[in-house]
Amino acid sequence: MDFIDVINNRRAVNFFDPDKDVSDETLKSIIETAAKVPSSFNLQPWSLIVLRDHEEKMRLQSLAWNQPKVSEAPVTLIVLADRDGWKEDHRFVEKNFQEMIKTGAMTEEQRQWFTDARISLYGESEEKQLAFACKNTGFFAMALMLAAKNLGLDTHPMDGFDHEAVRKEFNIPDNYWIPLLMAVGYFNKDMELALPKWRKNFEEIVVTFH
Numbered sequence: 001m002d003f004i005d006v007i008n009n010r011r012a013v014n015f016f017d018p019d020k021d022v023s024d025e026t027l028k029s030i031i032e033t034a035a036k037v038p039s040s041f042n043l044q045p046w047s048l049i050v051l052r053d054h055e056e057k058m059r060l061q062s063l064a065w066n067q068p069k070v071s072e073a074p075v076t077l078i079v080l081a082d083r084d085g086w087k088e089d090h091r092f093v094e095k096n097f098q099e100m101i102k103t104g105a106m107t108e109e110q111r112q113w114f115t116d117a118r119i120s121l122y123g124e125s126e127e128k129q130l131a132f133a134c135k136n137t138g139f140f141a142m143a144l145m146l147a148a149k150n151l152g153l154d155t156h157p158m159d160g161f162d163h164e165a166v167r168k169e170f171n172i173p174d175n176y177w178i179p180l181l182m183a184v185g186y187f188n189k190d191m192e193l194a195l196p197k198w199r200k201n202f203e204e205i206v207v208t209f210h
């Protein structure tokens with residue numbers, strides 16, 4: 001699909017085809033395509049819990065405003081943003097550093113600089129750690145939706161859920177924030193797609209402050 005078609009045709013759909021599953025292979029392809037998005041220092045502070053089991057999805061639905069799409073979609077993702085994803089002892093921070101050394105993007109001598117830079121950007125406050133985790137994971141989540149659309153699937157992002165209740169129910173450690181849930185599947189063509197929503201235009205988006 002052309003990029004512009006992917007952008008124009010992606011919608012938050014409410015109805016998923018009950019007869020069309022999402023194969024493991026398709027899901028993996030969507031996730032690994034989305035993982036190409038950029039992230040601060042390439043730290044990639046996102047993770048996903050993949051729910052396919054009906055009973056598990058119902059447990060989530062009961063904590064998500066009882067939105068039927070949570071259980072009707074063949075796959076529902078709990079998107080996780082790791083607030084600790086910049087810290088020195090985090091396993092992907094060291095992996096990231098070693099990978100940068102391999103490609104020549106950094107040298108061993110720059111280790112201290114890399115540590116200090118992360119601390120100065122994210123170490124100052126919980127707000128900055130939350131922003132770090134959620135902004136990067138937001139890019140990833142958007143790319144998941146576009147990668148799904150590109151393969152003919154549809155999605156629905158949701159923040160209508162009880163954050164702390166979902167954290168407890170699914171044993172999600174405290175370092176993760178849950179920016180959104182995402183239903184993934186194939187649109188049920190027997191149902192009507194809601195009319196496209198309005199968007200802010202150029203003049204409404206661009207601002208100046210004097």
Ligand SMILES: Cc1cc2nc3c(=O)[nH]c(=O)nc-3n(C[C@H](O)[C@H](O)[C@H](O)COP(=O)(O)O)c2cc1C
Binds near residue numbers: 013
């Ligand atoms: C982060 C986020 C959270 C959302 N949460 C919900 C939700 O809980 N329930 C819902 O019905 N729609 C939810 N939406 C869908 C939006 O209402 C929808 O994307 C918007 O109205 C634009 O429609 P479109 O995606 O079809 O273009 C959410 C969208 C985003 C990006």
